Amino acid sequence: MRVICDIGGTHIRLAQDNGGRDPIDPRRYPVSNFADLYDAVNFYCTESGVHDVESVAVAAAANDLGDGVYRFFNNEGWAIDPAALRKRGMVLHGVINDFAASAWGMTCVPDHALHVVRGAQSDHHHPRAILGPGTGLGLAYALPLENGRWRVQGTHGGHMMAACLNDEHHLICELVGRLNGLNRMVIVEDMVSGRGLPTLYRAVCQMNGDDALPLENAANVLDYADNPSVVETLRLFHEFLGLFMHNVAITLESYGGLYLDGGLTARLHERGLFDGARVLDFMTLNPAPSVRADLEKTPVFIVNDPYIALRGLIAMDRSDRKNGK
Structure with a gap:
């Protein structure tokens, strides 16, 4: 099972993807509640009782400018660093617009x-x-x-x-x-x-x-x-x-x-x-x-x-x- 995330400038939406057609247990939180993607996913998993996350896929207004780190247009405090996430045990499945x-x-x-x-x-x-x-x-x-x-x-x-x-x-x-x-x-x-x-x-x-x-x-x-x-x-x-x-x-x-x-x-x-x-x-x-x-x-x-x-x-x-x- 993977967690899917939609990160906007104001809110982050998360859900589970279990291979079906619809998001499972979708939830929305203020982006400002979290320091980074890792914190947001961990909070969601704790709230929804998820323990077997294989990967995380992200939709966000963020671009890789060449150093492998995705930086946000409308949320300057956030960045997604796949290498840093891997070190913390989280596999990033991809980031798309x-x-x-x-x-x-x-x-x-x-x-x-x-x-x-x-x-x-x-x-x-x-x-x-x-x-x-x-x-x-x-x-x-x-x-x-x-x-x-x-x-x-x-x-x-x-x-x-x-x-x-x-x-x-x-x-x-x-x-x-x-x-x-x-x-x-x-x-x-x-x-x-x-x-x-x-x-x-x-x-x-x-x-x-x-x-x-x-x-x-x-x-x-x-x-x-x-x-x-x-x-x-x-x-x-x-x-x-x-x-x-x-x-x-x-x-x-x-x-x-x-x-x-x-x-x-x-x-x-x-x-x-x-x-x-x-x-x-x-x-x-x-x-x-x-x-x-x-x-x-x-x-x-x-x-x-x-x-x-x-x-x-x-x-x-x-x-x-x-x-x-």
Whole structure:
């Protein structure tokens, strides 16, 4: 039996993989509760009564920069060192991008775990994309192959340069860049993410000449959803998300479906704050008629499965074993 982990910027999700199709006994904890992966897995195993762990597989926004250590984009205090884990008796089965794992999960997610924003489940003839704001902004694609198989492509899509449609968008991007003290271009994640939402709020206040409330995180911002500046912030958030989705869809012709995932997406949906109509408006824009036709037929869903990346780790492993990898 192996333990599977989905490590985000805010939470870590763990479960058991016993060779079936579904994660067994999935649980979620704040990442800040643990010093490292070893501590998190040990805590989970103690809580769930697991004693025969053979290996650990991980989905995370982390990269090996050449020294064999996986370092995190949105959790600077964490790193995964396979050699150090082996010395402590833990075998790392692999680390893949968290949204790549979610893309594998998307290929087998049940209909009841999807909230329909537009359309219905697609056939398997077109690529699909899974994207969305959590602590950061993730994106991955699932590309259909023959015989019902898939190939998954992870990306750094959240680091795509922010697209702007009008003067207000350009001004907001300029203000976000100043507030962040950036010496680089403003990326979509700077606004469409959990860490970006408070900055977007402060930019709106600056634009309007208003005093900003001390809203330090996304949860604080959503707690003031009736505040006029927060209302305007959420409008812009959904417009930038729609523009991002436009680029995501046409880049790989992922007209098989756009699947919105991530903790902030889930929170907006749960609180009735997700503005699907505005997102679809800005996703479709006014492109060439043939492109518009493809965009308008593209299904859009919100993923209601908080453990889709764990489901994806299982699906990827089954695919690898089936193909002799």
